[in-house]
Amino acid sequence: MTQEKETATHTVSYRANLFVWLALLILTAVTVMVAGIDLGRQGILVNLLIASVKAGLIVFIFMHMKYESPLLKLMLLMTLGTLTVIIMMTFLDTLYR
Amino acid sequence: MNTSGGEITVHDKHVDYSGAKMGMWLFLFTELIFFGGMFLLYAVYRSSFPEEFYSTSAELHRTIGAVNTVVLITSSLTMACSITAVKKGDTRLSALFQLLTILFALTFLVVKYFEWEAKIGHGIYPGSEALTAQGQGKIIFYSLYFVMTGIHGVHVLAGIAVISVTMAMTLKNRINKGDYIRLENTGLYWHFVDIIWVYLFPLLYLIG
Amino acid sequence: MNSGQPAEAPQSFYYNTGKYRGVLSWVLSTDHKRIGILYLLSVGAFFLTGVTLGLLMRLELIAPGKTVVNASTYDSLFTLHGIIMIFFFIIPGIPASLGNFFLPLMIGARDVAFPRLNLLSWWFYIVAGFLALATVVMPGGPPDVGWTFYPPYSIRTTTSVSLAAFAAFVVGFSSILTGLNFITTIHRLRAPGMGWLRMPLFPWALYATSWVQVLATPVLAITVLLLILERSFGVGFFDPVKGGDPLMFQHLFWIYSHPAVYIMILPAMGIISEVIPVFSRKAVFGYKAIVISTMAIGVVGYLVWGHHMFTTGMSEEAQLVFSLITFIVAVPSGIKVFNWVSTMYRGSIVMAPPMLFSLAFIFLFSIGGLTGLVNASVAANVHIHDTYFIVAHFHYVMFGGTGFAFFAGLHYWFPKMFGRIYNVRAALIACVVMFIGFNLLYFPLFILGWNGMPRRYYDYLPLYQPLNVLSTIGSWVLAAGILVVVINLVRGAFRGDPAGSNPWDGTTLEWQVPTPPPAENFDVIPEITHGPYHREGKAQ
């Protein structure tokens, strides 16, 4: 009814799904392996990074975000931004208390 | 339209595909912030008790966690495939994929159940004497472990319920090639539950 | 309720009962207008309940020592008063009642995007309301922790805190559902031609509010859920004995509850931005500035929660940043006040009840907002924290601000909702009485607080008595004003004179449909060709 773009109804192929799944499995293996070697404080950062790549794959392909309108992408970004800011501002207190 | 007692039907029948999807995403945003509150607590307490988190995390069973990760990732695959199937018009195949998703989800919960069972068997659960006797960092870590996996588990359970409904609807052809938004939204929810686990796994099992 | 049907307009939604009859045609209806009225009645009922509790507290405070209730009853009174007023009156107040009724009408839609979720939201609200009230009869007795639920006391007390917290959890769902419904509605269902900058300001305000509802309320949900788990299983997140940090509860609580005050005030500002141009017979001054400041308040308002915790021992770095941002958030609010006043400048002002309530709003909200700046500076905050200065401040903002705006909106849209008009003279008098009573009630509290009278006690030192008596008398005057409003409106709904479809000469879409609106709102969805406050070329 409005000027806004409709969401695309792109069909993700079985092959693409399978590839994402394989990538997720490999990343899971990597994250377990990384945890095996002692990286000290950096360990958790590497693990979080890998988790974020996995989450990104799921969001973009499995959840079709890749094919959605810029509006929806923007909304997602806004939510993630909000969460990040909340966490950072809380640390402003707890870290320097 | 103005016949008295006449039903207001127009807007109920009106299906807005993009609108429904936007609504679902907005709901997922609230879920994200909801879990975000717990992740915030995790972050703050980990920075207060780095050593205890390090040593307590090692007490969790890493292999079991990894197995469950694979199970849940695979359930995401079958969920994604069920949508691909319905878009291609193959509702029976789609229902089959949904059934597989439910089975994987159940597997996840069963594994989780035994994991909890083992901890509780050793007297480790929030408020237990054995746990309260331990150091503060340990209490907090286990509390986070039980609360986060517990609330995540409730979401898995809800997912199973919802996917059962969509599966029945797919079998009755009420979800079909022309109208599959409910399945797609269910899929969005399910993948979201998977994503939460993708973060919980390293944060709880792998920091030791 | 059906006798509220006006003689004219047989196509009105009051006649279209859907597939149910009688009460069911209301409580099971998915028509946004019926749900709006349901919300209006329930929110009104909670408001009157809260007012009664407030009057009781004021009565207790008329003299030092025990007057009518003992200390623990008083604790329950302010807790219930706070919970009811915040979660059941002021947060859902404007968006869920007036917003529900008028958002679709104002943007040229037939309903909201998810009518059934809309109904579900009302049901959540009602269930939560009953849970909250049920605490009174529960074995542990009503909660006595304040509406803020602060641990460690809230973990230890044996009163029914868990039930009250669960009620807050459920009503949060209701709020979230309204929010996501409105966002989707505004994105998807605007009439053709209604670009973003042709949308009236009330929908804009609801849009910003809805985002805050969606992005903040889940934090409340998880916070109270953790509190319940803490009480039931002893998880220890907020228990210092177990390594938990009570301040983390305060952080989480205010991460929701501060944005929540913008959930309260933004829709109120939206109403004022509708009323003032109509009764000044002018287009609103600085439409874009109001839109931008609305969004800015939504964003910046999210980042100031720490100012509730200045005295808790939070880090100085955090105090600095939160204090600074709090000052910044005053700027967009100031811009709006400026815009409203400029709209009135050289307008031909019609002093109808909605306008009078709006003027009262501007006055009271300005006092509330400016005293907020006093609170925002850390040094002054240490002096007045937890005193009656704070009580006065938030009543000025929430009641003098949002409450008066709610009444302004109610008097403004009443003819459209019920097809009849209340007694205008009585409404004007009631507004003046409320205004006088309000200031008598709350202004002395600023002085008392500044002189050191702490909040949340049933007792005080004798030297504080004179101003307390004044305040209690004010509460009676205010109550009298509210009573007149209620009687006048109820009478108007049933017996008032029929109102035309556009009694105030409004320019926005809701005034272009018949009164009361037909079930489907618009026979033909209008094509929008100009801004919302356009006067000369008023085509319809």
Ligand code: HEM
């Ligand atoms: C006739 C109307 C009202 C009266 C007489 C009244 C009176 C009071 C009094 C005496 C207190 C307790 C002060 C203390 O001991 O600390 C209080 C607290 C409070 N009031 Fe009101 N009030 C009224 C309306 C409202 C409205 C409309 C709202 C919100 C929109 C509101 C929100 C609150 C809140 C949040 C508290 C704090 C509760 C707590 O300390 O946990 N009140 N009010």
